[in-house]
Amino acid sequence: MQLLEMKDITKDFPGAKVLNGVHLTVNKKEIHALLGENGAGKSTLMKILTGIYTMNSGAIFYEGKQTQIKGSKQAEELGIVMIHQEFNLVPHLSIAENIFLGGEGPYARMGIINWSVLIEAARKFTEQVGLKVHPKTPVAQLSVGEKQLVEIAKALSRKAKLLIMDEPTAALTEKEKAKLFKIMENLVEQGVSIVYISHRMEELFQICHRVTVMRDGNYIDTLKITETSIDELVALMVGREVSERFPKTISKPGQVILKVHNFKNKALDDVSIELKAGEVVGIGGLMGAGRTELARAIFGLDPVQGSVSIMGQEGVIFQGCFKHPAEAIKHGLALVTEDRKDEGLILPFSVQGNLALPTLHARSRLGIIDRVKESEMTRKYISILKIKVSGPGQPVKSLSGGNQQKVVFGKWLETKPKILILDEPTRGVDVGAKVEIYELMNRLTTQGLGILLISSDLQELMGMSDRVYVMYEGRVTGHFTRDEITEEAFMYCATGGVQWEAQGT
Structure with missing residues (x-):
């Protein structure tokens, strides 16, 4: 009835x-x-x-x-x-x-x-x-x-x-x-x-x-x-067949570009991980496991004991802890935050205003912004990321969730990062936009970027990662390759079971 x-x-x-x-x-x-x-x-x-x-x-x-x-x-x-x-x-x-x-x-x-x-x-x-x-x-x-x-x-x-x-x-x-x-x-x-x-x-x-x-x-x-x-x-x-929900390109990782050594704070307990150029490393676990806290600590948002090593072609280019996100950005890191509306975007600003924010210095001289260059940059990312907008001046708050997320991606890609941290990048995003984000991840790893993927969607982690670290109450309890990970093994580690042999990286 x-x-x-x-x-x-x-x-x-x-x-x-x-x-x-x-x-x-x-x-x-x-x-x-x-x-x-x-x-x-x-x-x-x-x-x-x-x-x-x-x-x-x-x-x-x-x-x-x-x-x-x-x-x-x-x-x-x-x-x-x-x-x-x-x-x-x-x-x-x-x-x-x-x-x-x-x-x-x-x-x-x-x-x-x-x-x-x-x-x-x-x-x-x-x-x-x-x-x-x-x-x-x-x-x-x-x-x-x-x-x-x-x-x-x-x-x-x-x-x-x-x-x-x-x-x-x-x-x-x-x-x-x-x-x-x-x-x-x-x-x-x-x-x-x-x-x-x-x-x-x-x-x-x-x-x-x-x-x-x-x-x-x-x-x-x-x-x-x-x-x-x-x-x-x-x-x-x-309106069309989607052949794969997780169109992962199997990468050939290069050298290690990021090492996290023994991170400790009120949310993290002796966490060590590493990331290679050209690979996607998943960070999984249940809510409260410490995934977002790890991303914030790496990026210099939260204080932490331990150290980060950033490696380049000629060896270590930074070792220590970033004291501020600006320092992390300077060394090639970018963070797409979990909450795009509160932390990733300024909603009343235009698409152009949001895309331009992290790199204003690159298009300004003596404090005066070159609006022509800014407009060119905006149109480039609207095209590359297929952002559906009426124009660069459209307020970002009026966009769909998927298009808002693309704007967040665009503003960080303009910083030319080597390491991209993605915290719940497809939360609240529809299937079509998810596939576009996955394909973008593939293109970036093909170009040599390393990606840390934090996600509460286990299928996404398993489908898009080359390796996965599993966390529980601030500790790493499991570390799996793409071929090794199963839902059962993940949940065992995510609920406190320890995969002892995986504690080293």
Whole structure:
């Protein structure tokens, strides 16, 4: 039985048709995947459903009645609630305060909140989602997985009938993901329907019942998840066959160009690794293993004991610890950070402004920037990286996730690095853009760059790395070649098992 039907939905923005006759049906007690590349129109469709945007034409039928949704408040009153990829939580407020923020009315009298009643009400929702933390706990003290549960509890407090989840597992550990899936199944049993948006294809086959595919603002197809495959869905998304999800070029590594010796700080415990020219070395492990902390320490962002050796054709060109990222950049390092929006980009700036940032000195004289050279550089990377933009002046915040990530790549490639550290380079990026990033990695290693690839996607690590180091609680517990690594061996080391013979590099 249908809960929702969105029929022939169109949406125009000045100069662009974003949605062109899109259909979406969601049944009661169903987990329905919404799939498409970045820029396919998924977010716009969901913003129409939640009352943020107004459609130009089409119809929405909800619980059997044609409905006009004229704002997010009305959507919530209908039981349509969206959990965004970036959490809408106030860190310094408690769990209880976040759950009922904006909905404190039933727990207040003459403007005074009855805190004991509110906290007890919050406890019922936290218990429903399996969050075993006191409702008075500030959200800032929670893990990412626990924050996700607070968002679900908040949605349930709004009496959600249709829950929209955007990339809910992007930053979760395997254990947290399994817990989330169990909660989703319980919600469905209680009558809640879920629209599930994710670029992690394997997840759809674990949890979803049907999938709707969009491409370039158009409806493509709706399929039962049991009657399709990853290859078919990828082809529907990108409009062509993708022969390989991980098109790895087998490299012939050159000399060692980076050695990390016995790194120690509050997050790292005697970590030693090495990287050769022309190879991709994966750094894997579960959340909290110390992967990002290792990247930050190498790049001079965090203090660390131990040393880094950078080698060139004539031997060691640097040994010690970088005191500042500028020193690391000077010696040929670049870091594509885990969080592109907060750490990798200045969102209000243009594409050109972001691409130019690390190398302003190269195009300026006496403090005056040569805008002609800057424009030439920008157009070069728009072409090389196939960045989809209206022009160099387009604000980077208006780009899709995949195109934003390409801008981050471009600004660092302009520094002419020899060592490229990639921290979750394809998180929140669609399948087509992922393949383009993988192909770029291949081109860079062919040119002699060494790449450290940090990823929570095990298939990506196994598919794109020549070697993989596995970390657990700040230590290296395993070291595998491409031919040696298996999922079982990885998880053994990632959960604390030690591959003793691999402790030397």
